[in-house]
Amino acid sequence: GFGEAHKEFTRLINDQQTPLSLKSAAHFALGDLTMLELGAAGLNAATNSFYNVVQANPTNAVAAQAWGRIGDACLSVSAKLPGRREDARLAYQKAIGISGSVPVAVKDQARVGLAKALRQQAEGGADREKKMAEAVNQLLSVVHGKHLQPGEVPDAYWRGQSGLMAMDLLSQLGKPKEALELCHMMSTNYPAMKMGLENRKQRYLDQWTQPK
Numbered sequence: 001g002f003g004e005a006h007k008e009f010t011r012l013i014n015d016q017q018t019p020l021s022l023k024s025a026a027h028f029a030l031g032d033l034t035m036l037e038l039g040a041a042g043l044n045a046a047t048n049s050f051y052n053v054v055q056a057n058p059t060n061a062v063a064a065q066a067w068g069r070i071g072d073a074c075l076s077v078s079a080k081l082p083g084r085r086e087d088a089r090l091a092y093q094k095a096i097g098i099s100g101s102v103p104v105a106v107k108d109q110a111r112v113g114l115a116k117a118l119r120q121q122a123e124g125g126a127d128r129e130k131k132m133a134e135a136v137n138q139l140l141s142v143v144h145g146k147h148l149q150p151g152e153v154p155d156a157y158w159r160g161q162s163g164l165m166a167m168d169l170l171s172q173l174g175k176p177k178e179a180l181e182l183c184h185m186m187s188t189n190y191p192a193m194k195m196g197l198e199n200r201k202q203r204y205l206d207q208w209t210q211p212k
Contacts, residue, residue, distance in 0.1 A: 002037045009033065013052075024062055027053045031069060040077040043084070047073055061102045067095035068110045075117055089117040096147075107147060108158035111138045115165060132173050139166035143182070160190055167200060176207035 012018050012026040031049035034042040050073070053066035071091035074084040095110035115135040122131035141147050142162035145154045163186045170179035183204060187197045 002033065005033055006030065020056060024053045024056060024066075028066070028069065031073070035073050035076065040080050043073055043077050043081070059098065060100055061098070061106060064095045064098040064102045064106050064110065067091050067098070068106060068113060071095065071110070071113045071117065075113065075120070078117075078120055085117050085120050089114060089121065092117060104148065104152050105155040105158060108142045108155050108162070111142050111147070112158060112162055112165070115139045115162075115169075119169065129173065132169055136166055136169050136173070139163070139169070160186070160193065163190075167204070171204055171207060176204040180204040180208060 009026045009030040013023055013030070018026070027049045031046040034046040034049065038045070047070050050066045050069045054063045057063045057066070068091070071088045074088035074091060078085045078088065092110045092114035096107065096114065115138040118131045118135040118138070122128040122135070125131065139162040142154075142158055143166060145152075145159075148154065163182060167179045167182050167186075170176070170182065180201060183197055183201050187194050187201075190197075
């Protein structure tokens, strides 16, 4: 149950003999557990748990994961607490800003999270187009591997998710031609998605060719 799990993770965190890597894992687990159990009511406790990981590992891949998890937690409650969208955006930017050896999937997930936060902030805002364009740039960075270091290989899952989201945002920005071009590229790179992408192609083509 939640209570027993909470006690065990807390015991590991407080035990001076717990190795740092296991202690970090316990902080991650405790933060996830708190969000699962309490939702928005547990946000501060959960993000504090993740931030403890950052303090112990401020400049490495684990810190990037922790900042990403803070962003995820803030974004998950943003429907009830709109102000947390900015906290999510800042956390994802912190994750992206970690230098050094960070797994591609972690970097990609942070960019997708940042795009989601920007898209939510754009809703009804005076700077809608600017934030939507920023979101598209983050997604296309993942799609085209612009942020990858020499020798790094794109993460197929996050590349696919980024492409799908970027198409929709381009369409919403009134750029169906760009959305259609991206859709064609995705059809080539992801043959398993071809059937679903065909529907998108037609939708973007209809939007592009309709009378202005």
